[in-house]
Amino acid sequence: MPAEASAPTGDGTQAQAGPGAAAAPGRRERVREATLREIKDNARRRLAAEGPPGVSLRAIARDMGMTAPGLYRYFSGLDDLLNAVRADLFHELSAAVAGAAGPLPADDTDGRILASLRAFRSWALAHRAEFSLLFATPAPQDAPDPRVLEAGREFAASFFSLFDRLLAEGRIPLPADEEIGPELRDRLDAFAAKTGFTIDNASYGALRVLMSCWVRLYGLVSMEVAEHMTPIMGDMEPLFEAELQDILSPAGVEYRASHRP
Amino acid sequence: MPAEASAPTGDGTQAQAGPGAAAAPGRRERVREATLREIKDNARRRLAAEGPPGVSLRAIARDMGMTAPGLYRYFSGLDDLLNAVRADLFHELSAAVAGAAGPLPADDTDGRILASLRAFRSWALAHRAEFSLLFATPAPQDAPDPRVLEAGREFAASFFSLFDRLLAEGRIPLPADEEIGPELRDRLDAFAAKTGFTIDNASYGALRVLMSCWVRLYGLVSMEVAEHMTPIMGDMEPLFEAELQDILSPAGVEYRASHRP
């Protein structure tokens, strides 16, 4: 006795009434998509609440009022689900970083960069478990998932595009190419090749500065998320802001305090 | 039919011959200590081979020819075992860092620092799973173990002592205290208080530089261990060496290439 019995047009076989108002995606696929979302949402709830080890198929199924093997219609296993969540999280993180720059004027490059880097930190702190799922050291044997790799690339690109603008403005005091050793140049070539940069528009010096910025930001935020220093120095925000200043000055970005603490 | 049957002196009850040569610590405690080591060694073997999730009491017990509940005589549970391993690993890492500086002359501060930081990276790369166990983001709810905290402090101290020497030599071009904001000064005060530094011998500027160095080194090594960049830029050593140079120059350390690649 489902509630659908009170539908205006129909009784008897609703198979007839169903496909009449069919939208493009088809009803079947819509409910499937909804279930898929529900599974991932529940996975995230547990992830946020209990960390990565708290995510289990059985628990998720229980929360949804079904049994674990049913989830195999949607994911090929726990790893597959986790990878799907990872990909979603990368997209979300990218959006958070890009979104923070959105409200600022397009020509305020410095402001956009500052806002984006702060947004990265904020997202990480507001989603510790998610952050650690994204950036944790993978187990020795498990191969990376292509969806996650792609989403990671997109995330990286959302950072690089900020940098591109900076380069275009030509304000970065770049180290001369000759100061960079030949082995490192090789590696930066490889990096540029796989990320779409060309050495034409981004010199070795520029890539060098970019890497340096990213490493420092990543180290800082990772430490804060993992709370390695928190027990001995408390609130890390002052250190973050001070480092932000130091990180960005070699890239020619003028530091500004955040007006909304 | 064991090989021991061919032993020269013995047959009958060997219980009589045993306790004669008892040493100070007591025989009982020795074998207990040995078993304890064996458990931790087996835990490490699995850790290195399969990463943190591969460490299980049942598997370890199986490897040792006993059953899982028996291990509860030595550890109060899996977490307890993992924490013991963590503490051991911190000691080992500290020793590796300190040991790398050992062979160098005591007055070669720059050389000792370079060797120590390179040793940190080398250890991390040679023990990826162990490194990630030490520095992974903890699950939201689990409280830190005091033994691990203490060992972590010791590890930090092994780094700080290098820095102390640098300070004593007065070669660091320190930022003036006034350049450091009041909030950050508060945090650095807290940091100094809990680590044994005093603001007398280490100015705010010095602590600021120390933190900056550590954050950059940590970020760099973490990224390399997690292999975030490896797929797109291959061997990270050139970047590490270049960063090492940049990291240490604000601390007044003169970079030297490593003679043994």
Next chain:
DNA sequence: AGTTTTAGTGAACGGCGTAAAGCTTACGGT
């Protein structure tokens, strides 16, 4: 000698991922 402490086993409980088989229901083709 007997008593107590220790190391270890065996069985059991509940939770986990996952494979196989079966049942219901809705869809698609005719």
Next chain:
DNA sequence: ACCGTAAGCTTTACGCCGTTCACTAAAACT
């Protein structure tokens, strides 16, 4: 309008896991 078929889901089952409890055998102490 009907029927084959596939999708969604459950039941059952296997083997792994951490952990508890009751128990035995041996060592240590008195």
